[in-house]
Amino acid sequence: MSALPVLYSFRRCPYAMRARMALWIAGITVELREVKLANKPPQLAEASPKATVPVLVLEDGTVIDESIAIMRWALAQNDPEGWLDGDNAALINGNDGAFKHHLDRYKYPTRYTDDPDQGKVDHRTEGLAILQDLDMGLARHAQLCGAKRTLTDIALFPFIRQFANTNRDWFDEQPIPHIQAWLEDHLSSDLFKAVMPKFAPWEAGDDAIRFGP
Structure with missing residues (x-):
């Protein structure tokens, strides 16, 4: 298991954007795995059979695969702006x-x-x-x-x-x-600028990308 939560994301997906913004404002650092939608990594489907982004895999293996649920989970950990x-x-x-x-x-x-x-x-x-x-x-x-x-x-x-x-x-x-x-x-x-950098699509064996404030 990763030392950080793993977030499967796609930069331009609106669902993934809102999940990244909530994680960022909550101060939660994740291992970001940018997904190329035309060539999704098998690890995404293994984590969530829907194979749609965003998917958050917590350190204990718990999977959260709905963007609003990711937002609410992140803010339940830390909600500095209410x-x-x-x-x-x-x-x-x-x-x-x-x-x-x-x-x-x-x-x-x-x-x-x-x-x-x-x-x-x-x-x-x-x-x-x-x-x-x-x-x-x-x-x-x-x-x-x-x-x-x-x-x-x-x-x-x-x-x-x-x-x-x-x-x-x-x-x-x-x-x-x-x-x-x-x-x-x-x-x-x-906040929006912070969650919109470009990353190359993730492949197994790539170095982990730490993403967070």
């Missing part, structure tokens, strides 16, 4: 359910419909409607659950980032000023 005080299950479930559904079909329309142009517009519209609801909440306070960032902000941020980046010019023109400012705040944060 992120668990802003664990809004309704917003998180809405993001991981309806918003992710529309995001996928907006970003990758040819995978889901015979009319990708119309499908892309329809799902972009539905995704925007969800963001408009969030924008109304952010008109009252700087973050989704109050004045300070919490688990909910970090759980949603990577997906809203992905939605925005699908067509950033269009996104920037939409009447959601509070979401746009909130997104820029998280994009420019030291």
